[in-house]
Amino acid sequence: MLSNLFLVVYAAILRVFGFFNPVDSEYDNGGYLSDIIYETTGLGDGIRFWIAFIFILVQAVFLNLITSEHKITGEANLLPGLFLILFSSVHVSFLGLTPALIGNTALIFAVGYMYGVYKDKEPSGKHFNVGFLTAIAALCYGSYSVFFLYGLGALATQRAFNPREALQILAGFLVPFFLLWVYFFWMGDVNESYFAYLQSSFGVLNFSDRPFGIPGFVALGFFGIMILISVVKFPSFLQKQGVKSKKNINITFQLLAVAGITTLIQAGLGIEHLIVLAIPLGVIFGILFTRMKSPIKAEIWHALLFIPVPLIHFLLK
Numbered sequence: 081m082l083s084n085l086f087l088v089v090y091a092a093i094l095r096v097f098g099f100f101n102p103v104d105s106e107y108d109n110g111g112y113l114s115d116i117i118y119e120t121t122g123l124g125d126g127i128r129f130w131i132a133f134i135f136i137l138v139q140a141v142f143l144n145l146i147t148s149e150h151k152i153t154g155e156a157n158l159l160p161g162l163f164l165i166l167f168s169s170v171h172v173s174f175l176g177l178t179p180a181l182i183g184n185t186a187l188i189f190a191v192g193y194m195y196g197v198y199k200d201k202e203p204s205g206k207h208f209n210v211g212f213l214t215a216i217a218a219l220c221y222g223s224y225s226v227f228f229l230y231g232l233g234a235l236a237t238q239r240a241f242n243p244r245e246a247l248q249i250l251a252g253f254l255v256p257f258f259l260l261w262v263y264f265f266w267m268g269d270v271n272e273s274y275f276a277y278l279q280s281s282f283g284v285l286n287f288s289d290r291p292f293g294i295p296g297f298v299a300l301g302f303f304g305i306m307i308l309i310s311v312v313k314f315p316s317f318l319q320k321q322g323v324k325s326k327k328n329i330n331i332t333f334q335l336l337a338v339a340g341i342t343t344l345i346q347a348g349l350g351i352e353h354l355i356v357l358a359i360p361l362g363v364i365f366g367i368l369f370t371r372m373k374s375p376i377k378a379e380i381w382h383a384l385l386f387i388p389v390p391l392i393h394f395l396l397k
Contacts, residue, residue, distance in 0.1 A: 083158055087140050090162060091133060094169040094386070097393035098129045103176040109288065109348030110179035112260065112277050113219040117182065128177035135181055139188055140164050143362060146192035152328055152363060153370040163369075164362030166385060167306070171299040172393050173352040180355045183220035186213045187227060188359060194231065194331060198238045198324050204248050207235070211252025219256060222281025223346035224356075228253050230338040234331040283347035295396040296351040303354055303361075310336065310364045317367060329367070336360035 097103075110118065140161030148156040168174055168181070190213035193206040200206065210231045218225035231249045239245065264274040292300070310333070317329050339356045346353060372378040 083144075084137075084141060087137060087158065087161060087165065091136055091140070091165045091169070094165060094389050095133060095136075095175050096390050097172060098133075098175040102126070103129045103172065107178055107348070107350075107352070109222075109281075109346065109350070111183070111219045111222050111281055113216065114179035114182045114221065117177075129175060132175065132177040132181055135177070135185060136165055136168050139168075139185055139359075142192070143188055143359070146188070146195060147363060147366060150192075150195040150328060151325065152195065152332070153366050154325075155370060157366070157370060159369050160363050160366030162362075163365040164358050166389065167303075167358040167361050167365075168355055169389055170302055171295060171351055171354065173350065174355050175393075176352075178352045178355065179221040180224075180353060183217035183224045184355065184359060186217040186220065187224065190214050190217070190227070190231070191332075191335060191359065194234045194238065195328050197235070198327055203239075203245065207231075207245050207248035208252035210235075211249040212255055213252075215253045215256040219260070221346075222278075223342035223344075223353075226338055226341045226345065227335075229341070230331075230335055233334050233338070237330050237334065238327050281347055282345050283349075285344060286347045286349055288348040288350040290350045292351050293396075295392060298392060298396065299351055299354055303357055306361055306365070307336070307357070309368075310361065313364075313368055317364075332360055332363050336364070 092099075143164050144156075144158055144161040147153055147160045153159060168184075174181070190210045193209045193213070197203045197206050211228065214224065214227045214231055217227065228249070231253075232246055235241065235245060235249060261270065261274055264270045267273075314333060318326050321329065336357070339360060342356055343349060343353060369378050369382065372381075
């Protein structure tokens with residue numbers, strides 16, 4: 081409980097800009113489920129900011145539980161969730177209730193199931209859940225549908241590839257889309273709504289008309305550096321690790337790679353899309369900082385990442 085309270089304070093500091101300034105939550109690139117949240121609630125940006133705050137905390141807590149259960153960092157700690165909060169707060173546009181943020185919640189659970197399939201004697205339920213949760217994430221934010229490919233790739237990494245197991249993931253992925261089609265078919269609105277939703281959710285390098293501005297390019301540079309550090313450190317992550325740990329680290333980097341593909345097919349691509357990187361980078365930097373031998377060095381590097389975030393929000397607004 082005390083650990084979770086620390087995450088609340090940590091998130092509040094990083095997102096303090098939203099306590100005193102309006103944060104835009106009007107996006108036209110959301111999926112069907114995220115549009116339902118926006119339209120049916122009718123909530124203003126202020127309330128959406130607080131809902132996003134709760135989403136981030138829930139994601140951080142469950143990412144910590146998942147990584148602790150599967151010993152991703154080697155020892156139980158708060159670092160994956162802590163870095164998830166940090167990377168999910170880098171840009172002001174991340175502070176609002178974005179479709180990508182909503183989709184990240186389902187995606188975290190899908191990744192958690194995939195961490196657990198290695199040597200599982202009855203993994204069919206987990207396989208189905210990976211596909212199902214990936215589809216839920218895609219119904220919140222269209223380009224997240226490419227994480228279906230992540231599910232197949234991670235499955236081949238965790239276990240000897242089995243077509244039957246791949247079909248289990250496919251079945252889970254198709255079920256939400258099929259149920260949504262049944263709903264629109266029942267309402268007699270398949271062509272006008274269902275296929276219109278699918279068409280509006282995807283676009284090839286379809287950038288929004290929202291300007292990146294200086295903060296946007298700062299965020300791009302920041303994430304570019306984080307990805308570069310991750311790639312450089314990847315070989316060291318695998319040293320002196322057991323088979324299960326190596327496989328889980330590999331599928332975490334696969335998640336990072338597939339996250340890059342989402343930029344190619346997302347409609348209305350904006351700087352807020354970068355939040356897709358928060359989950360894999362949160363886990364990767366959780367591992368990296370856990371393995372730092374010098375606590376003082378780790379604190380200094382963390383301060384260099386942490387302190388500029390809320391300052392940039394105010395200075396470059």
